[in-house]
Structure formats: structure tokens, C-alpha cells
Amino acid sequence: MTANPHIGLIREKIGYALYTLQEFYSNTNWVELKGDTVYEDFGKGFNTGKCSIGTSDDQSKDRCAIGGIYKGRSTKDEAPHYYLHEHAVSTAIRATQYFLLDEGNGIYNLLGRKLFMDVFHLQSKESVVDTSLTFVVDVTGSMGSDIDAVITSLATIVTDSRSLEFIPSKYVLVTFSDPENLTTGRETSDWVEMIGWMRNLTVSGGDDCPEYALSGLLKGIEMSNRNSKIYLCTDASAKDSEKVSDLIHGLTAKSLTPVFLLTGNCDGIGWETIKTLEHFPIINSNCTVLGIGSIAIL
Template sequence: MICLVFYGVLTGLLVGSARGFLPNSFSAIDINDYTHTDITEIGILKAVAKFFEENPVQACRDCSAGALTGITDITARRLYDQYYGGVVSEKRFQEAIDDIVKQNNKVDQDHYAEAAWHFNGEQIQQSNNKMQTLRDTLLSILNNTNPNYDAARELVGQYLHLLQMFYSNTNWVEIATSSGSSGIIYKPLGIAGQSIMAAAPPSIDTCRSCGSSLSTDCATNLIVAANLLTSGYKSGQDIAKPAKDPASFSEGKCSHGGPRDASSTLQAALGGINKDSNDAGYSPHHHLHDRAAELAIEHTRVFFEDESSMGKDIAAVQNKTAEIVSETAGTPNAPYNYILVTFNDPGNQTTVQKTTNPADIQRWLGEIKVHGGDDCPEFSLTGIQAASTVAMPNSNVFVFTDATPKDPQKINYITSLITEKKLRYIGIS
């Protein structure tokens, strides 16, 4: 559910030395560079725009396919104006994006010299392991009864930093481009149970020298096989580039490259492969900067869609409801009637539907359209109160929600009502 992470507090931009894409516009080398801030924000906005298109509200000026995802120079304000008709503020949504961006950029500050936090030094598997751990921890937090959303946003920012570094610092973009699949993101990345391509072993040279000075054309310096991943070594990090005298050797491990990487001018192979910037003096593979950024944006979007799909939640509710109904249908334990209560924000949008036909419940669930997502706490206790009021004594009440209550003041009344009517509440996660 999108609201699980899109809810935050105000933050400023972090300026510092980057280990891949640069943090923000203040640290960009070229005016047209994509930064971590750009990639994260655009990726989130594209994910939400697609969600909005699939779940339109009445106020939406145009929610047809491509109308929101195709907004030129998309911003939270432009997206909200078109979706909500200009009557809903994007402030809290933007604050949540800013918080995730902050945590993304903070990795450069907290883990400056650790190659595995940046997919550097051929720490491919180690970096992927970090991503898997971050994602598993994130899902564990979000599945708690009372999720810690601050911790969740921190994990999301860290995960996205690693994800975006994969495209800037490894040779995946070069592999995809040479195979004619330049628009394909690397989906196994960071997913538990998914194996990834092997990294080049220590014994294999991965680059040839492409010049001892900056602004040298390094477009063809990769020599590693197309079925192996590699990444550049960077001076000052905890994984040192294997030493090879450039006067004697023209091939060796790849460097990260650029003015902040001494290994790129002191150890063979000279040069580098980073795609951090459009500037040739900063990024030896500057010609692939835009392509790397586009893939990083697309993968950022896919991450939020995978983690935030309310459609999957609705399908899970439908399947679980069908299972519950089928267990009692046609037996002496079948209930007299079935009641479906839905709640929304604001609380006056709570609906109650009753039927004696179990098929109606599945049909009603199939007609549910979800929308919004900028404000996570919902009027869940208002919904529970409505269900408790209309339910017959001794009924089983099944509650499906992943949102914290916005109406906790109702808890005492609801508890009394449940006790009086001897209702049995069963939470479904």
C-alpha cells in the first residue's frame, strides 16, 4: 500500500561526496546530470501516477492511460493538481519523498568508504546481499501491527541507493546495451531467493587502459565477458584495486574513474567505468549516463509498485474471503447472513452491505476501487464499529487492514459493544 512509506517529515538536501550518481543538483557536475534526488523522486512519482491512473477519483481531470504517467517534468504538485483537481495539497506526500531522498543520500555520508554500499570493487554479491537484507527487514517492519514508518523510510532510502548504484557503477548497462536490450532493468536484483549473475573472479582482468588523463574516451575499455558482472575499484574504499604497474600492463581490474579516484591513474587498467555524470572528466562512461539513470528510475518505479500494490492486497482479501465462505457454505455452521463493511478517509465514506448469498460478497469485493494513499492512518475503527453494530450476536467478524487507526477514541465504545454482543474478531494480515 503506497501510504506505507509515503508519509514523512521535512528534510533538507544532503550535499557531499558521492560514490555513484551524485546526491542532488548542488553536487551535479553537468547541468543535465541525473542525481539520486532526481532518480528517486521521478521513480516514486511515476509509480504513484500509474497507481492513480488505475484507481481514478471523480475529481481527476484526466486519468486515462498515460495521462498521469506522461506528465511532462512531473512533480508532486502537477500530479496532485491533475488527479485531485487542485483541491488537495501535496505537502505531506512531498515531505515523504524528501525523507526517502535524505536517507538515500545519507548512505554516502555514513558508508563513504565501504565498497559494498556502492556496488564498487566487484562486491556484487555482497551489495546484493545488503539489498536483500534491507528489503526483508522493510517487509517485516511493514507487516507489524504498529509499523515504524520512520524506520521503513530509512530502509527504503538505503535500498534505493544500492539499487541506483548498480546501474551507475557496474557493467550491467553496457551488457544490456551490447545485447540490444538497453531498456531492460535487472529484476533479480535485491530479491531474496533470486540468484544474480556471477561477478568476475579475482584472476580475470576486466578492463584495458584507456589513457592516463581525465576526459579520455573509455567507451571500449571493458574486456570482461558479457556473462559476468564487474564494477570499478575506487581509491579510499575498503576494497583496494589489485596493484598492476601501468607501465608494464595495459589490462587489469576496472577502476571507478574520475578525479576522486587515484587508482584510475596509478594502477592498470587506467581509466574507469562509472556513469555518474554526463561530464567526460568525471565519468569515463559518461556516454551511458542517461541510459543508466533511465534504468535506475524505471527500477525505482518498479520497486514501489512491487512493494505497494494495493491491487495485490485486494486479490489476497478476495482469495481469503472465498476460503472462509467455502469452509461453511452448505453446512450447519453457515451464517444466517454476510456483511461487508468498507471504510475510507474521511470516515463518512464507510459503507455497509448485507446479503444472505455468499456469492454477493465476492462480487462486491471485485467491484472495490482503491485510491488515494497520501495519508496512511485510516478510519478503521469507524468501520469496525459499523460492523459491530449490524452484526448479529455471536458472529465472527474478519478484519482486513494494513492501516493504523485515525479514530482511536472509539476503542472503548467498540470494546464494550463487542463484549455485549459476544462478537469474535479475527484479524487477517
């Protein structure tokens, strides 16, 4: 293939080839002669001759060859060999698989994996599900009255993620406290291990109300995969408001969806301010879903 293949042209040519290939089994006597065998050399040579298809608009049906062999439909009135329709269909399907995927002669082998996937607009399951589920949790002392409910709810979110069509490839847990250098992050592909980490969370410190929430979020963004969801759990506003532009940039650059689980607020940056910036989507949910009556989800 050329260094810059014309994908549209390749796609068009493959479409023509597939149409001809699939029609072959309904419009020739191959199935009558060879049964369900795939014609692997199809297209490599040509035989002369005329076979009438026998439909009502076929002007040659009353001349040699008389009657017709068409089996592209399943009713007697529309196809003389209607009783072979299912054989033609199944053989055409297997011929299509051979045309596309045969190790020696298939289009996949000719184009290579990347170009083949580009031509057919395919994505591997690995790329589709290469998402993460990130939790950024405030572990300062003021969270003491809420932390058990938060842990229970976040563990439910992790458990529910296992029933999604596409399961996250990793789970991220970030904790932040005061001072800022206590922010930590870890990740795992094991959802059970993640729940274990959550259940072992303890709270301490943080004598004033605003906390380093944006530092925690930025750490979560750093560790998250693209097109993923990131939860923030806190009872306080953010004292590191100078980082809000970095927050917006990070969320946008990775197409992350933040969910704010707030059990309180105080002086500092208001989370409603973040919500109304509209630089990225915010999920709105009913807090009762998480089983935490005092949590506001923005």
C-alpha cells in the first residue's frame, strides 16, 4: 500500500467487490453444482456463457437457458430456485469472511491491521474501553461524619461499573488533605483492591475549612485516562483557587467528566462557579442514588 492511501477509494472498491461476490451465489448455478462450498478463486478468471436468472423482468428467461436459477429471494413467485435461497445466503456470508479475513488471500492481510480498521471504521475493544474511574476524596478531619457514607457510595459505584458494557481498564484513588503535600494517588486494574483501599480510608488534620481540592483534582486528572469520569468528594470549598484555569484545561484536554459530591461548603472557590463555566460536561444526578442524604451532586 502507498504511504498515504486513499481510504475513501479503498472503501468504495471493497464495496463493489463485496456486492459482486455476494450476488454471485444468488445469480449463478454455483450452489446447484458445488453446494455450500466457497468459490475461493472467484475473480481470478472468467468463464463465458449465459445463465438466465428467471425473474419477471428477465427478458431471456424464455430463451436458452429456460427457466432461471435465481435464488436471491425466498418465495417461489420471485425466485425460480427459491428453495436454495438459504444455501446461497450462508455461502455468501462465508465467502465474505474468506474475502476479508483469510490469512493468505484476505483483505485484512493485504491492507494490514491499522488500515483495515480505518477503512471499516473499527475500534478494538481495548481502545473503546481504555477508560478509567477516578475518585478524589477529601480525608481532612472535617470529613469524619461523612466518610463512612462516602465510602459506601463510592464502593457501590465501583461495583456497578462491573456491569457496564465496557468495563474501565483501571481505577484511581486520590486523597488530599492539608497541607497540600499530603496529596497522594494510586491506581489498580483490580476493582476489589480498589474497594479495599476505599474501606481503609481514614481522616485527620485540616484545621481550617477550605481545603486543597484543586490539587487533588489535578492529581486525579494526571492519573486518569481520556474520556473518563472523575469524582470529587469533599465537604469544603477549595483554597487553591489559583489553579482553576489548570483544572479547566486538564478536564478539557482529556475530555473528562467531573462529578462533584459535596457534603458542605465554606469560604473559597464555590463549586457552582466551576459548574457554570460550561467548558466541560457536568453530570447532574439525584443525591439519593448515592444513598447520602446530605450530599449535593453538581
